Amino acid sequence: MKFLVDEMLQRLGSWLRAAGYDTVIETNGRNDYDLLKHALADKRYLITRDRKLAEYRRAPGTVILLECENLEDCIRALGEKLDIDWLHQPFKRCLVCNTELQPADTAALATIPPRSRKNIEAAFYCPTCKKVYWEGGHVDRMRHRLETWQTNRNNNRRVAGDNAEQAQ
Numbered sequence: 001m002k003f004l005v006d007e008m009l010q011r012l013g014s015w016l017r018a019a020g021y022d023t024v025i026e027t028n029g030r031n032d033y034d035l036l037k038h039a040l041a042d043k044r045y046l047i048t049r050d051r052k053l054a055e056y057r058r059a060p061g062t063v064i065l066l067e068c069e070n071l072e073d074c075i076r077a078l079g080e081k082l083d084i085d086w087l088h089q090p091f092k093r094c095l096v097c098n099t100e101l102q103p104a105d106t107a108a109l110a111t112i113p114p115r116s117r118k119n120i121e122a123a124f125y126c127p128t129c130k131k132v133y134w135e136g137g138h139v140d141r142m143r144h145r146l147e148t149w150q151t152n153r154n155n156n157r158r159v160a161g162d163n164a165e166q167a168q
């Protein structure tokens with residue numbers, strides 16, 4: 001699964017990147033039809049809260065319309081429409097620009113504050129925007145959040161499975 005996320009849902013888009021999904025976040029203010037064309041051409045799901053986008057003839061199967069307010073709400077709403085694996089490939093992509101991360105080289109490691117550098121288990125960097133990510137601190141907290149969403153997702157799937165069984 002690949003995604004194109006509209007401007008209003010930028011945070012959700014960053015979290016999809018954190019989970020490892022190839023996610024373009026719209027920041028150019030393109031019109032609805034151009035967004036839809038991009039999503040179709042690139043075989044991306046277009047995630048939006050814009051009801052008008054869902055009304056295009058070519059929208060079904062591509063446009064994922066969410067009704068949600070805050071991040072947690074949107075995570076839940078998205079989970080009802082698509083089976084998102086929140087532990088797909090955590091921290092494989094740059095949160096800022098979507099580029100695939102690479103193991104940090106010496107130069108990248110040198111940019112990490114010495115105090116943090118001591119306790120690092122693994123570090124990665126983005127060859128495009130040069131941002132450096134390391135296990136420990138922020139990345140750990142984000143991973144914990146992904147794990148929580150994944151647990152919720154698995155619990156929901158179990159409940160859905162039980163209900164299906166009872167219905168038979």
Ligand SMILES: [Zn+2]
Nearest residue numbers: 094097126129
């Ligand atoms: Zn980057």
